[in-house]
Amino acid sequence: MTIAFKPDETYRDDFTFRNSPAAIRRFPFPFGEDVYRYAVNIEPHVRGGPTAAYDNLFDIDEHYIAECRERALVLAHDPKRCQALPHMMAAQWDTLELLMENLSTDYPEHFSLVRDGNAWHWTNRALGIEQHFVFGDAGTLPCEPLEYIGRQMQGDLTLQDQREDNLFMDAGMVTCQADWSLEFDLGMKFHEWHGPVPLAHEQGVFDRALKFLLNLQLGRPVRRLNWTMTINPRMDTSPEQYPQWGPDRTTITPENAGSRVHLRVELQSLFRLPRSNAILFGIRCYLISLEELATIPKWSRRLHRVLQTLPPELVEYKGLSRFRDTAIAWLAQRDDGAPTSVGTAPD
Amino acid sequence: MSTSTIKSRPVHGTLVPDPTGRHHIVVGEGPGSAPVLRMLADPGFPEHPRHVLVAPDPASGPAGLAALSACGVAEIVPDVPSLLRRLDALLGGCRMGTRLYAAGSESFLGAVVKIAAEHGLLDDERRTEHAGSAARRVHCTHCRHVNEHVTANLVACGGCGRTLLVRDHYSRRLAAFMGVQADAEQPGATPALQEVFP
Amino acid sequence: MTPAATIPVVVREVRPVTPLIRQFTLAREDGLPLPAFSAGAHVVVVMPGPARTLRNPYSLMGTSADLSTYDIAVRLSETSRGGSRFMHEAVAPGSKLAITPPVNLFPLDKLARRHLLLCGGVGITPVSAHVRELVHGCVPFEVHCGARSIEHATLALELQAIAPDAVTIHLDMPGPTMDVGSILAEQPLGTHLYVCGPGGMIENVIATARAAGWPQSHLHWERFTAPPAGKPFEVTLSRSGKRITVPPEMSLLEAIEAAGVDAPFLCRGGACGQCETTVLALDGTLLHHDVYLSADQKAAGDRIMPCVSRADCRTLVLDR
Structure with missing residues (x-):
């Protein structure tokens, strides 16, 4: 099926990004019940799930072209959003292979890959790219493999080397992150880059998650959802750009909350990579305004209830303090107290 | 954004000999000479080959190292940059079985650990003890300037001039703590200035 | 996590490499390429034994450069519980088996400044993959292979042909001649040690390394031991x-x-x-x-x- 792209949308300045009704219905809504509960919530990343966002291992949607352009803008301003330590070259090629194979298989109208031994021919019709290259020879691509394929993907990518019974974030392309910095976190161990997350360390969450991921198997990826809230449909909420987006948090009023407050969901997927034994972490970001969310009454009711039960540490960590009450008040008008159905799928 | 109980910051211990090592390198900076002396005097410190290098810190100067020079086993290096160069060269010729011990300020320990990592030393081959200044190196997230010797929760960035809040998040690769603009959301609304890393 | 789906494979070639070891070349039944893997990875071979299904792990010996086949080597165990005997006696070219996707529990450390690999007997199999990867890199490495006698050293000789300067073969005459102590004493800082071989060899090498001051973080070993028998x-x-x-x-x-x-x-x-x-x-x-x-x-x-x-x-x- 051909996706109707919306190439002119923007994620900055005039913020013309909007979700079509179809894009709203495929949103990976993260809350399965009416109260907030922290859980490791890792599950097999298999095709199929509550919405169409789960139909493929790497999801492409109507925002693809606009998001790739936004990524290019971020990289032009700050090339350090894509970095790889020297020992990660094999993992970069693994990533390129995994992504090209999946995109060309799942979206043959838009992508194709022809392999003749190590001579590869990649076509990305959505972005108008055609490339002949030699797999394993970085000199035959215009840039390193991670950057090459990362520029053609929705969502951030990080690559973790496995050694010392730990995972090290030794490479990544990160342009649409929820307030963490690749330049700062590059080279860190699992517990170090999760350092700023409150509550979970004490509950042993990261110990268990690390143990699980060290045994992640080839061909058996896993996923989890994470979420926060962002003012305006802004992809780049990095610490680097905090001076640009931080002030937005003070601008929310009862009148504009519906259009400007966005639920930001990350569909995070983890893959064991074959040649490098590294782990690919995909962080696919979805944005939806409260107004768009409220077209699915179950979701606006539930978000209202979840926001009310969020622990104060998480309100602070997720940066919601300045506008949570306004968002709750906006949602309260759309919560008639009716019961919601089990699960995250729209009614 | 605010400071919190973050797990990435380095945790230093107390210098005690590692009897499993076969060659021992001990480095100290200024007030770090006290832990170095204490460990050298430890009857459990093995008789294996050892190198002891100590440099004065700018605050207390060479006078602070008098006790250590008197004991005769340590080589006094003029300053920390020379010590770090010596350490780098020394590690380049070492064999497996070497243990590295370091005592000094937060910045000194960060620099030593970074050099050790470049030589392939892992966590179980080195020990650190904090002594003297808790001042931090602070990496400005916005302009990437590194601000040396930061003693308060806030610092005016030497690169971009923004007032940075010093977070507990620490990068061993950069040997620095993270600094982010303190009043980005509301200009001028910064937390109270506190000398938290004297 | 439940066990991974297995891959049906057909045996393309069986090659006796030593009096006790046979090398098997496996290809996918459907002719597609096998999954890529990293040096040190193993697969579990699922064998349709006469009385029950047998499952044994075997290291992959080649590299991902050619994924049309995998090579494994199987030593006939004197105390075989069925697996190695089945591979030696019941498996021939054309035999059908199944394998799990590769898993690597014995990888090279990517930040090592030098690699030191010691192997004995059939423990050479993962090291075969390591060496084939290391010859393409720029990190120095050194390999010591122990074998009973020259006719038991075929795989070691093959490795020596690939990396003549790096591989040393130690033949038992009559006892083990590998001087582990002196090999370990002179290794530069940042070296990682990898050992694969009989249980006694692994224990000896690791104990020698510890005594020479090697820290745990630089020691890697892989032991393929058959589960011990016991009372029902x-x-x-x-x-x-x-x-x-x-x-x-x-x-x-x-x-x-x-x-x-x-x-x-x-x-x-x-x-x-x-x-x-x-x-x-x-x-x-x-x-x-x-x-x-x-x-x-x-x-x-x-x-x-x-x-x-x-x-x-x-x-x-x-x-x-």
Whole structure:
């Protein structure tokens, strides 16, 4: 099926990004019940799930072209959003292979890959790219493999080397992150880059998650959802750009909350990579305004209830303090107290 | 954004000999000479080959190292940059079985650990003890300037001039703590200035 | 995690490489390329034995440069519980087997400044893959292969042909001649040590390394040990509601699988922790043979690694 792209949308300045009704219905809504509960919530990343966002291992949607352009803008301003330590070259090629194979298989109208031994021919019709290259020879691509394929993907990518019974974030392309910095976190161990997350360390969450991921198997990826809230449909909420987006948090009023407050969901997927034994972490970001969310009454009711039960540490960590009450008040008008159905799928 | 109980910051211990090592390198900076002396005097410190290098810190100067020079086993290096160069060269010729011990300020320990990592030393081959200044190196997230010797929760960035809040998040690769603009959301609304890393 | 789906393979070639070791070349039945892998990875070969399904882990010897086939080498074990004997006696070109996707529990450390690899006997198989990867890199490496005699050293000679300056072969005459102590004494800082071979060799090398001051973080080894036999015992699997008997020559994991219950595994050698199972009730003693659980965890008696460990008990109830 051909996706109707919306190439002119923007994620900055005039913020013309909007979700079509179809894009709203495929949103990976993260809350399965009416109260907030922290859980490791890792599950097999298999095709199929509550919405169409789960139909493929790497999801492409109507925002693809606009998001790739936004990524290019971020990289032009700050090339350090894509970095790889020297020992990660094999993992970069693994990533390129995994992504090209999946995109060309799942979206043959838009992508194709022809392999003749190590001579590869990649076509990305959505972005108008055609490339002949030699797999394993970085000199035959215009840039390193991670950057090459990362520029053609929705969502951030990080690559973790496995050694010392730990995972090290030794490479990544990160342009649409929820307030963490690749330049700062590059080279860190699992517990170090999760350092700023409150509550979970004490509950042993990261110990268990690390143990699980060290045994992640080839061909058996896993996923989890994470979420926060962002003012305006802004992809780049990095610490680097905090001076640009931080002030937005003070601008929310009862009148504009519906259009400007966005639920930001990350569909995070983890893959064991074959040649490098590294782990690919995909962080696919979805944005939806409260107004768009409220077209699915179950979701606006539930978000209202979840926001009310969020622990104060998480309100602070997720940066919601300045506008949570306004968002709750906006949602309260759309919560008639009716019961919601089990699960995250729209009614 | 605010400071919190973050797990990435380095945790230093107390210098005690590692009897499993076969060659021992001990480095100290200024007030770090006290832990170095204490460990050298430890009857459990093995008789294996050892190198002891100590440099004065700018605050207390060479006078602070008098006790250590008197004991005769340590080589006094003029300053920390020379010590770090010596350490780098020394590690380049070492064999497996070497243990590295370091005592000094937060910045000194960060620099030593970074050099050790470049030589392939892992966590179980080195020990650190904090002594003297808790001042931090602070990496400005916005302009990437590194601000040396930061003693308060806030610092005016030497690169971009923004007032940075010093977070507990620490990068061993950069040997620095993270600094982010303190009043980005509301200009001028910064937390109270506190000398938290004297 | 439940066990991965297996890949049906056909044996393309069987090559006797030493009096005790046969090398098998495997290709996918459907002709597609096999999954890429990293040096040090193994697959578990699923063999349709006469009495029961046999599952043994074997290291992949080649590289991902050619994924039309995988090569494994199998040493005929004097105390074979069926697996190596089946491979040697019942498998010929054209035989059909199944394998799990590759798993790497013995990878090279990517930040090592030097690699030192010591192997003995059939323990050369993962090292074969390591060397084939290392010759393309720029990190220095050194390999020492022990073999009984020259006719047992075929695989070592092949490695020496690939990396003549790096590979040394030590033939037993009559006892082991590899001077581990002097090899380990002169290694520069940042060297990582890898050992694969008979249990006694691994223990000796690791003990020598520790005595020479090598820290744990630089020591890597892989031991493929057959699960030890023992007295039969009865087990209740509470989640699946089954009661099984573990015969003397079968492991607890194999008995669980034979009962049709899916159980997770990766190494089948008591090293990786993947098959860890909670003990819900026990009247007797657990016989831990794994190297994964700590001494305290073993003493607590509330969990077991069924791939190698057994029990001497009247009652054992597992959460499986």
